[in-house]
Amino acid sequence: MRRFALTCVMLCAVASPAAAQAPMFSAEQVARGKASYIQRCGMCHGENLDDGDFGGAPLRGTWFRDHWGSGSVASLFTYVQTTMPPDNPGGLNDTTYADILSYILQRNGYAAGVQELKPDEKSMEAMSLQK
Numbered sequence: 112m113r114r115f116a117l118t119c120v121m122l123c124a125v126a127s128p129a130a131a132q133a134p135m136f137s138a139e140q141v142a143r144g145k146a147s148y149i150q151r152c153g154m155c156h157g158e159n160l161d162d163g164d165f166g167g168a169p170l171r172g173t174w175f176r177d178h179w180g181s182g183s184v185a186s187l188f189t190y191v192q193t194t195m196p197p198d199n200p201g202g203l204n205d206t207t208y209a210d211i212l213s214y215i216l217q218r219n220g221y222a223a224g225v226q227e228l229k230p231d232e233k234s235m236e237a238m239s240l241q242k
């Protein structure tokens with residue numbers, strides 16, 4: 112399952128899965144995600160998401176859009192959960208990953224709503240990052 116999902120990260124961005132709805136996450140979740148992001152990701156990806164040390168790739172702007180903008184929230188979630196942080200992949204709990212993702216999405220111009228982003232594969236697959 113994990114392997115399939117990882118392959119999906121590479122293929123689905125190209126294949127553009129049938130994902131229709133905009134990403135859903137809440138402002139409260141963004142605040143939680145920001146705190147966790149700074150603690151767990153910020154040293155490599157930077158406080159501004161594109162100014163990190165240790166070779167962390169940019170997590171916003173054109174780079175982010177080119178890599179993730181035609182896929183679903185699920186592809187991004189699976190990538191992050193199975194590879195980040197590099198010294199401890201899968202080391203955070205799923206809710207924390209979802210919170211951090213909310214923060215990254217908000218910083219990329221997706222709008223927060225009332226409903227939280229749940230770490231549920233089916234619902235995340237239905238959320239497109241296409242703008």
Ligand code: HEC
Pocket residue numbers: 148151152153154155156165166167168169170174175178179190191195196197198203211
């Ligand atoms: C020890 C440094 C380090 C930490 C900590 C870290 N990352 Fe990364 N991250 C990297 C590196 C290096 C890459 C590039 C990997 C590659 O291209 O193969 C990367 C790539 C990524 C990407 C893909 C970016 C792209 O489009 O190319 C995402 C998304 C990401 N990290 C999210 C996170 C999140 C979320 C966290 C915190 C839970 C995190 N990372 C923690 C070093 C780190």
